[in-house]
Amino acid sequence: MPAAQAEMVELTRGLLPGPVAVCASRIGPDDAGLWPVEADAMRRAVPRRRAEFAAGRLAARRAMAELGQTPGAIPMRHDRSPEWPARLTGSITHAGGLALAAVARTDQVAAIGIDAEPDEPLPEGLLGLICRAEERAWCATTPDPGRAARLIFAAKEAAYKCQYPLSGKLFGHEALRITVGGAGRLTACFMQPAGPFAAGETMAGQAGWRHGMIIAAFSVPLGH
Template identity: 45%
Template sequence: MRDLLPEWVAVEVAGEADYTAALLPAEAAALSARAVANRRREFTAGRTCARRALSRLGVHGRPLVPAENRAPVWPDGTTGSITHTAGYCAAAVARRADVRAVGIDAERRTILPENVRSAICRPEELAWCARRPDEDWWAAVHFSAKEVVYKLWSPIMGTWLDFLEARLTIDVDRGEFEAEILPEKLAKEPGAPKLFRGRFHADPDLVRSAGVVLE
């Protein structure tokens, strides 16, 4: 994630020990006793990475409990994002004086089932993917980038943004994307940003995406 974000965003990627690190009491209390082992590992790694990133901003020992939408409640004056997928977890945080929102996401580079692709991609996006027949994992890039867009939208607007309410344009050569929020969504959300930008990178088995909103 480090190469996808400005240098003033603190980024931490989980190592194996982070998945079994000690949670702070408030974090442990927020984790359901019914949570399966994999959920516990992901939650633990995410909080551990996020607290380590916050410490680089001078914020130490603050628990990160989930809000109703399961996103972390960040300490005053900060904002951030956590992502986890099989075998990978990362956190990115920044000062609110520098940025309105930070979003990161990681997904396995895989071919998504048709019903999942149609829930993520608009018809024009599916057509774009279809024109890349030798690289049919591009729907996973749309998935990852749109997750970033939602993570940027949510702390600013406090409302839900559906995958199909954003139209994505991908610049393959530059590793960049733009997401245009549809006019009908903007009509219901006065003051909402109209356009989000970010960067992505596709490794052999992992897609990483990230973006920030400055103003």
Template identity: 40%
Template sequence: MLGTLLAAEPVTVVETREDPADPFLFPEEADAVARAVDKRRREFATVRQCARTALAGLGVEPVPILPGPRGAPRWPEGIVGSMTHCTGYRAAVVARDSAVLSVGIDAEPAAPLADADVLNLITDETERAALAGLGVRHPDVPWDRLVFSAKESVYKTWFPLTGRWLGFEDARLDLAPDGTFAATLLVPGPRVEGRELTGFRGSWLIRDGIAVTAIVLPLTPPPLGT
């Protein structure tokens, strides 16, 4: 899925639908999830196996990938990347920092949010009005789940650039039926090449019961409105 979505980007994608019978973890990684339930340990291990396979495609030797601040993965020097997992899907995307500034991916079940109140927590009135319109024109798409996923991808792209928290209310999403989205930052953004970044562009795809969203931020991001 993400391999299709990001085929034109300078990134390496590895994804899987299944957990291996005995997924490998470095001792430091095993310690990080020693108290977790089996499901969590398998997700943690499989997505790191995806990441190490992707890194191997860049010529990077296998290394532990430990959670850093706020759970963000600590990538080897010179690497940017993102990982995601949900029921029935795990994926990792990596790139050289000489090719890509930051990456954010997220996967979710392609179904409406289980709790309708969540939508009010993650969107503002402008977003909800736009989602309502999309729902009328394209009722087969779980737009509320997509906006949640896209905001997760925004955060994963944002955090490596800033080291700061970004709340759901701090970015406004504009989803399009053509499989793209734009995120406008409602707080001061990071400075890139002397210019404040005001938002991100991304893409989305739904297939076989899974929804994925992704942002690949180029080294010289174009202005959001272009």
């Protein structure tokens, strides 16, 4: 595994508490490695999307094997979310030519969400769509408001992926409020009810930076 790829895997693993396997795969020029049910879901997708999808599934199967589980197919549900094999939960993200997957057993971790983004300013036209007023106010206090907004975006994407398997709730960026603490500490607060999550309830997360990328990660412990 190339050193930079190994460092991204190690960074992501360090952001997630508990027994979680994290693996990566470079996004190649084709969709080699897709299982039949996965290829069927991608039959109308453009080549780039098929390649990203294939790399993400390959990374996820590597993570399954690292957990000691038999690698299996990961179909795409009607809502486009991954359908993980029984007794497993996980999350997949793509950025910078790399697919990352985090996988855990559901008897050890309730849910996981990860997101990778380029460590670059969020386009100004997206600021009002992504960030709530209080988040925009926080961004304005930082040395680089655009990059701070990108962090908020990555955190919301990761938090959304984390809560969705438990709530099945579709909602927009305004439904989560992100607070950033020291050393990349993240808190996602639900601004409206979502399945088992009450309005005002929070999830804890963490962000890290390496090789020009931001990684945001959230997890929900058992017993929620």
